[in-house]
Amino acid sequence: MHLDFVGSFIFAADRFWIWLATYCFMLASAYSAYTLFSGKFMAPRLTFGLVLAGFICQTAFLGVRGHEVGRCPITNFCELLTFLSWSMILIYLVIGSSYRLSLLGVFTTPFAGLLSIWALLQPEPQAVVIKHPVNPWLEVHTSFSIVACGAFALAGLAGLMYLIQERQLKTRRPSSMFFRLPPIRTLVVANSRLLWLGFGLFTVGLATGFFIGQDVDWRKVAWSLVVWALYGGILLARLRRSMAARWVATLSIVVFGLLLSMFWGIRFISDVPPVR
């Protein structure tokens, strides 16, 4: 009983960091959306600062949780969603400046904020987590899979931006937003590279899953293989030039939606077992 109470308290205190991160992402989203749709001057440093602050808060949460559980902090659904959101922001921070895709943050921050809210809505664990010997295969499997999902999320967002640009070009009535989004060619390249990055990481994550040494949940495996095959199919079609960029962008969004539903499915089919 005492341990339950202490566990809940510690977890609730950790959540403070997710609250802070959510505020940062939502503030960044509101500011970016306002400047984007009103055509006003945008201070990129302010958005970047808020995203960075949110990322630091998420890192603090994952750091505290990782220290408590003595392993990669993906022991419950709240942590899983936070890790996914953190991965997405990490990749955004790395590639955003490389590909001059600062505006990707406008699309990334609301999504990261929503994931954080979803994480906060998860019930607090009833039992305190006790440190357990680390299984390296499990660590690699979970962390690679989720970082891959972060890359796929960004690929989907780049795809969404591409579709917005494409539509405005096709209708020949570009709005002020059109001229503030990255060039359509840059979005095609970013979308492609993010898909490759996500696919590589996901493949490693999937392969290492077979070495964990625990009972395999074949429903999860089947779901993962379907997602892997779909992304593989998109990339193969892209390599063979048999799919237009518009379709690649659309499928990046659709398949990521499927992937997100897999997270939701995992939650209900078989909750991620906490390490006890």
Next chain:
Amino acid sequence: MGHPVHFGCAAGKMNISCFGLSHQTASVEIRERFAISDSGLSEALLRLRAIEGVEEGLIVSTCNRTEFYVAGAVSQVPVTRFFEEFYKDLRTGDEPHFFGLWAERCVHHLFRVVSGLESMVVGETEIFGQVKRAYEAAARERATGRLLNKLFQKSFHVGKQVRSSTAVGRGSISVGSVAVELAEQIFGKLDGCKIMVLGAGDTSEKMARTFKARGARQIFVSNRSFDRAQVLAQEAGGRAIRFDEWDREFADLDILVASTSAPHAIVTVDKIAPVLKRRSDRPLFMIDVAVPRDIDPNVHRLDGVYVYDLDALQSMAERSMESRRQEVAGCDRLIEKHVVEFQTWIEKSINPIIGPVAVELPRS
């Protein structure tokens, strides 16, 4: 036309005034008579400072305006007398084209000029550089002093702020610049793009030059007259291609500018669709500035292909112009704050004893 107002100083004290004429008050025939060339600027500044009461002087002379900014006790001088003293040979009927602005109205006007709000094309940026050069020339000749230095430095700050914090300079307002802006929005930098110009008339030449000015390095020109294509290709730093061979280059192309005098479409879906399969997923941007059109409108329906004809480009240019006009009120509000700031500075720094009372003088 305004009349003299002082920043809290009695008649004859230091003040700022502007005398001039612009595209809003005078036709080009009148403006060209009053324009001052770069070579004559030094002498003109000497003449300006020789006018009684002028202590500091600066001349902004562009194709759209000739304006004299002066600091000193000239606020009581009527506009026409100022011009008579400067030009000596005024004609009958010149007077209505002049304007005179004093004190905060002069400051407000300068801030609007530097911000591009007084320009023929609202929000254009060229005037900023022109005023800056005029200021540098006057400073070099030691024609400016404390007041004009402060005024013009403030005006550059205001001009930059107006452009960065409002949308008054956004969007292109000519067909050529709209096309180039769209190209940049599709490809990013144009230095790696392959551009083909079909036709070698005036429009093609202008487009080729515009693309070259924006960094395009690989420009191909194809025309029925190969000699003419070679001439234009040389001017644009590109390569000429025979007209019956232009479609062979298509697979690697990024931008096509079509401006031939062909009576029917020469770029059709049948011609383009097979080539698209050989391309990677690079977008293809086609600009059709020919009448009748050179590109079949159905080509626009192909994946990754964007065709913009004259009407589409013109309509975008007009919408940009309209949205710039809508920004003017916001710019004026911003400028007003800076005028008040400058007014406060001048009251404290130049006429600290008399205090911030605006004295309006009777019309001369």
